[in-house]
Amino acid sequence: MADVSLTSPISAPTGAALTTADGKPLKAALASAQARAKRRAFFLVLPLLLFVLITFIVPIGQMLHRSVHNNSFTEHRDFGTNERTPIMTNLGAWFDENPAGTEPDEAAYAALVADLRGLRELRAQGQVGTRINYDVSGTRSLFTKSARRAERLEPPFKEALLDVDEDWADPELWRAMRDASSPYTLNFYLAAVDLTRDETGAVVQVNENRRVYVTLFIRTLLLSALITGLCFLLGFPVAHLLATLPLRYSNLLMILVLLPFWTSLLVRTTSWIVLLQSQGVVNDTMVALGIIGDDGRVQMIYNQIGTIIAMTHILLPFMVLPLYSVMRPIDPSYVRAARSLGASSWTAFRRVYLPQTVPGIGAGSLLVFILAVGYYITPALVGGSSGQLISNLIAFHMQDSLNWSLAAALASLLLGGVLILYWLYDRLVGIDNLKLG
Amino acid sequence: MASTVSTDAFVEFDRVQKSYDGETLVVKDLNLSMPKGEFLTMLGPSGSGKTTCLMMLAGFETATHGEIRLDGREINNIPPHKRGIGMVFQNYALFPHMTVAENLAFPLEVRGMGKSEREDRVQRALDMVQMGDFGGRRPAQLSGGQQQRIALARALVFDPALVLMDEPLGALDKQLREHMQYEIKHLHENLGITVVYVTHDQSEALTMSDRVAVFNDGVIQQLAPPDELYERPDNSFVAQFIGENNRLHGKVINRAGDAVLVQLPDGKQCEALAVNCGETGAETLISVRPERVNVGGAAGPNTTEGRVLELIYLGDHIRCRMNVHGNDDFIVKVPNAAGHKHLSLGETTQVTWATEDARALDPIS
Numbered sequence: 135m136a137d138v139s140l141t142s143p144i145s146a147p148t149g150a151a152l153t154t155a156d157g158k159p160l161k162a163a164l165a166s167a168q169a170r171a172k173r174r175a176f177f178l179v180l181p182l183l184l185f186v187l188i189t190f191i192v193p194i195g196q197m198l199h200r201s202v203h204n205n206s207f208t209e210h211r212d213f214g215t216n217e218r219t220p221i222m223t224n225l226g227a228w229f230d231e232n233p234a235g236t237e238p239d240e241a242a243y244a245a246l247v248a249d250l251r252g253l254r255e256l257r258a259q260g261q262v263g264t265r266i267n268y269d270v271s272g273t274r275s276l277f278t279k280s281a282r283r284a285e286r287l288e289p290p291f292k293e294a295l296l297d298v299d300e301d302w303a304d305p306e307l308w309r310a311m312r313d314a315s316s317p318y319t320l321n322f323y324l325a326a327v328d329l330t331r332d333e334t335g336a337v338v339q340v341n342e343n344r345r346v347y348v349t350l351f352i353r354t355l356l357l358s359a360l361i362t363g364l365c366f367l368l369g370f371p372v373a374h375l376l377a378t379l380p381l382r383y384s385n386l387l388m389i390l391v392l393l394p395f396w397t398s399l400l401v402r403t404t405s406w407i408v409l410l411q412s413q414g415v416v417n418d419t420m421v422a423l424g425i426i427g428d429d430g431r432v433q434m435i436y437n438q439i440g441t442i443i444a445m446t447h448i449l450l451p452f453m454v455l456p457l458y459s460v461m462r463p464i465d466p467s468y469v470r471a472a473r474s475l476g477a478s479s480w481t482a483f484r485r486v487y488l489p490q491t492v493p494g495i496g497a498g499s500l501l502v503f504i505l506a507v508g509y510y511i512t513p514a515l516v517g518g519s520s521g522q523l524i525s526n527l528i529a530f531h532m533q534d535s536l537n538w539s540l541a542a543a544l545a546s547l548l549l550g551g552v553l554i555l556y557w558l559y560d561r562l563v564g565i566d567n568l569k570l571g
Numbered sequence: 572m573a574s575t576v577s578t579d580a581f582v583e584f585d586r587v588q589k590s591y592d593g594e595t596l597v598v599k600d601l602n603l604s605m606p607k608g609e610f611l612t613m614l615g616p617s618g619s620g621k622t623t624c625l626m627m628l629a630g631f632e633t634a635t636h637g638e639i640r641l642d643g644r645e646i647n648n649i650p651p652h653k654r655g656i657g658m659v660f661q662n663y664a665l666f667p668h669m670t671v672a673e674n675l676a677f678p679l680e681v682r683g684m685g686k687s688e689r690e691d692r693v694q695r696a697l698d699m700v701q702m703g704d705f706g707g708r709r710p711a712q713l714s715g716g717q718q719q720r721i722a723l724a725r726a727l728v729f730d731p732a733l734v735l736m737d738e739p740l741g742a743l744d745k746q747l748r749e750h751m752q753y754e755i756k757h758l759h760e761n762l763g764i765t766v767v768y769v770t771h772d773q774s775e776a777l778t779m780s781d782r783v784a785v786f787n788d789g790v791i792q793q794l795a796p797p798d799e800l801y802e803r804p805d806n807s808f809v810a811q812f813i814g815e816n817n818r819l820h821g822k823v824i825n826r827a828g829d830a831v832l833v834q835l836p837d838g839k840q841c842e843a844l845a846v847n848c849g850e851t852g853a854e855t856l857i858s859v860r861p862e863r864v865n866v867g868g869a870a871g872p873n874t875t876e877g878r879v880l881e882l883i884y885l886g887d888h889i890r891c892r893m894n895v896h897g898n899d900d901f902i903v904k905v906p907n908a909a910g911h912k913h914l915s916l917g918e919t920t921q922v923t924w925a926t927e928d929a930r931a932l933d934p935i936s
Contacts, residue, residue: 465662465664467660467661467662467664468664468666470629470631470651470658470660470664471658471660471664471665471666472666472677473630473631473650473651473652474629474630474651474652474654474656474657474658474726474735475652475657475658475677475678475681475725475726475729476652476653476655476678476681476682476729477652477677477678477681478650478652478681479650479652481681482652485677485681486666489666489668490666490667490668492668
């Protein structure tokens with residue numbers, strides 16, 4: 135009967151708060167008892183938390199910010215003194231006073247000339263010209279040239295400027311300057327999907343010969359899907375073999391699967407070049423065997439085929455390992471049970487074995503697809519021009535054209551696409567069904 | 572155990588041999604025939620070949636030599652899914668991605684049965700194992716005993732004539748195991764199915780079976796009903812494996828019909844029933860069950876002195892370890908009946924057993 139007194143506080147009416155023996159509320163007592171352990175646990179994960187915050191969350195936040203924010207038209211930063219000076223203020227004020235679509239009058243041109251003089255002093259005309267050049271090509275030299283001459287211009291400034299270059303009358307240029315005068319803009323996202331604004335501000339498609347990004351996005355998604363499919367078709371039997379072979383054989387096979395992991399990416403990619411180029415091992419062998427003529431060598435690298443082959447090879451372990459980790463614990467008695475219940479070996483595979491490997495298929499496919507979508511080095515090395523993916527263009531805008539906002543917009547779209555896929559996967563399969571190892 | 576086709580045999584192993592590596596035989600010359608409706612248990616230590624036999628019958632292993640017949644038809648080359656044999660696995664092998672009802676419907680579905688009939692049968696099978704309300708659950712949401720019932724129902728739902736069970740109760744705790752033993756036995760009686768049951772648990776085998784085949788070293792040592800197996804073991808392995816057993820080594824000095832006189836190492840003699848021993852001069856091993864030894868009773872042909880070494884009180888009986896004929900491990904069970912003899916440690920008393928309870932067997936092991 136001793137347990138009656140022990141259980142009585144628990145079976146007390148739910149309205150009354152439970153207390154410990156000395157009258158402290160039970161919840162508070164529990165919290166203080168666990169506080170120390172919780173604090174310790176928090177301090178243990180703190181380094182990783184900070185690391186992730188600094189190297190992952192902050193850069194992504196910056197990238198997202200940069201994709202909608204570009205202040206090179208409104209602010210100049212001196213890299214020596216780190217001093218920030220507002221620029222193009224006069225023109226900015228005129229844009230604020232006059233609604234979009236207003237024909238630029240003398241006041242506008244006067245403001246422009248005043249700003250150009252300011253640019254000349256700060257040597258910021260190149261920065262501003264580059265910014266407008268993103269939207270209206272061929273305008274960078276317009277700014278540098280006009281800023282050089284701005285000091286000597288006399289009123290009326292409209293005629294004077296048009297005298298320097300009559301491109302200043304272009305309504306598209308004025309529309310671009312108006313857009314750029316506010317640092318926050320969605321124009322980079324428009325540019326990232328081959329759209330732009332016409333002189334009235336309406337969203338239109340860019341010229342046909344300048345439409346590249348949508349095609350590249352589609353190509354990236356299609357190639358990634360294809361590579362994921364190939365990895366699945368090649369990886370599933372290997373993973374199954376790994377999971378069912380006796381341990382000493384499966385260990386050997388596992389080493390072969392993991393071998394690509396232990397080799398430098400560059401070495402692997404280079405060896406594919408050696409194998410696949412027109413004078414390479416594969417072509418030479420086929421010519422020697424008489425399968426193809428010497429003049430009919432197959433182009434297997436520096437195009438999409440090269441990208442597909444090399445990336446499938448590199449990403450294969452990412453498919454095999456999750457599949458293997460899911461298949462290994464599947465007891466062979468499941469399939470045996472299905473067979474004894476009357477299922478043919480194919481039915482047993484389809485109805486009993488395959489559904490149990492879905493977490494592995496999902497994890498492997500998601501992993502391979504996400505890696506493939508963002509792959510950069512392999513397409514850059516073996517992709518030629520037809521095998522380039524969207525990440526190569528992001529790199530181009532980061533390193534060569536220095537249009538970081540466009541690069542950020544493209545990368546954000548890629549990130550958004552991957553997140554949508556992840557969400558879809560969660561809806562269809564369930565994220566808790568994901569097993570990476 | 573003739574190798575001819577007998578007409579009433581439902582399952583028949585005819586000179587079956589099995590080797591995995593081509594060097595050793597796991598199953599050596601197995602001949603076994605069982606009639607329809609029998610509950611036969613294959614009992615033996617691990618590695619004795621009993622599970623291999625079951626797997627050959629199910630079709631998951633192929634016999635290296637010999638014929639296996641089911642209902643008069645040779646099934647060596649019939650794939651498992653066309654044999655129509657229900658099977659219960661040790662770990663139940665319930666499909667984790669299907670509900671209980673889907674698990675049960677699976678064998679009916681692959682046979683192309685219509686939906687309404689399927690649901691009907693599934694419900695009947697669930698009711699049969701008293702799990703009627705559990706159709707919508709997943710196997711992982713069930714306890715071990717419930718999973719066991721579902722596995723049983725799934726193996727029976729498509730009305731197989733033969734059901735194989737591979738240590739199906741191995742993962743359950745003792746109480747549940749005993750309960751399930753009776754339940755399986757009753758299902759067998761009510762449905763009239765033929766069951767081949769594999770276990771290494773002798774009490775399970777004795778409780779449930781019509782006949783038990785004791786396996787060792789790839790050979791059936793004895794095939795007999797439980798009582799015969801216990802009371803009249805054919806050889807020392809069976810005597811040792813089933814139940815408790817006192818062993819006395821000795822040499823045959825005289826043989827007259829069924830009775831032999833055996834010379835024991837301490838110089839005394841003992842009369843025994845000749846079951847599996849050689850002629851005069853051969854080594855033999857006498858087996859006596861602990862409960863057949865009488866303490867302090869009337870003297871007979873096999874009366875000798877025993878010194879009490881250890882006493883363990885077990886409620887219904889007292890287990891007494893004695894030195895008898897120089898054997899320190901001679902166990903005697905003294906029933907805790909009214910007026911039984913009270914023994915004390917170190918005491919020397921008279922022990923007696925009947926000649927037919929002392930079985931002279933082969934000397935090995």
